[in-house]
Amino acid sequence: MTPYVILLSLHNIVRWLVLLLGVLALVRTLPGLNGGRVFGVTERRAVVMFMGSVHTQLLLGLLLFAYLGMRNVPAFADAPRGGFRWEHVGLGVLVAVFATLANTLSKRATTDQAKYRAAVIWSGLALLLSLMAIPWWRPLLRLFTT
Numbered sequence: 697m698t699p700y701v702i703l704l705s706l707h708n709i710v711r712w713l714v715l716l717l718g719v720l721a722l723v724r725t726l727p728g729l730n731g732g733r734v735f736g737v738t739e740r741r742a743v744v745m746f747m748g749s750v751h752t753q754l755l756l757g758l759l760l761f762a763y764l765g766m767r768n769v770p771a772f773a774d775a776p777r778g779g780f781r782w783e784h785v786g787l788g789v790l791v792a793v794f795a796t797l798a799n800t801l802s803k804r805a806t807t808d809q810a811k812y813r814a815a816v817i818w819s820g821l822a823l824l825l826s827l828m829a830i831p832w833w834r835p836l837l838r839l840f841t842t
Contacts, residue, residue, distance in 0.1 A: 697840060699763060700760070700763055700764070701840055701841065702840070703756060703759055703760040703763060704760060704838065705838060705839050705840045705841075706756050707753065707756040707757055707760055708837065708838045708839070709837075709839075710749060710752055710753045710756060711753065711830060712837075713749045713752075713753075714746070714749045714750055714753050714791075714826055715823070715826060715827075717742070717745050717746040717749045718746050718750075718819060718822065718823035718826060719823070720742050720745070720746070721742040721743050721745075721746040721798070721815065721819040721823075722816065722819055722820060722823065723742075724738060724739045724742040724743075725739055725742065725743065725802075725812050725815040725816045725819065726816055728808065728809070728811075728812030728816075729809070729812050729813060729816060731808075731809050733808060733812070734808050735802065735808040735811035735812055735815075739811075739812070739815065740802075740803075743798050743799050743802055743815050743819060744799055746795055746798070746819060746822070747795040747796055747798065747799045750791055750792050750795040750822060750826075751792055751795070751796075753788070753791075754788050754789065754791070754792045757784075757785070757788050758785075758788075761781075761785060771784075772784065772831065774833070774834070775831065775833075776833060780831070783829070784829050784831065787825050787826075787828055787829035788829055790825055791822045791825045791826050791829065792822075794818050794819075794821045794822035794825065795818070795819065795822040797814075797818040798814065798815050798817075798818030798819040798822060801814035801815075801818060802814040802815040802818075
């Protein structure tokens with residue numbers, strides 16, 4: 697098994713973890729927007745796990761991109777439009793920034809409602825951009841094959 701196949705498979709698996717944890721973060725934080733709820737450990741943990749999965753995904757993606765670049769292999773040669781590889785990388789970086797903002801701003805906010813608002817807005821944007829960055833024309837689950 698080549699490093700490319702391993703990185704691609706891990707990047708594919710972590711994609712589903714990112715989506716699952718993004719939905720979990722929203723499920724845990726959306727009910728708090730109405731007020732009257734304490735932003736507790738469960739909500740904090742959901743936001744942190746989402747951010748961690750996004751950072752792991754970005755790292756795997758950048759390693760994969762660098763590996764392909766060193767071998768002069770075009771990433772996303774099968775893409776429906778030529779610029780998708782740069783969109784994919786750019787959106788991945790933005791997703792990581794937004795997930796980090798969800799964590800940081802919800803931690804720094806002074807009221808529980810402000811914590812919920814920051815977590816929902818930035819996690820929601822990160823999840824939306826994640827969905828936009830996924831190459832949906834490829835197999836949904838690719839395990840250790842090219």
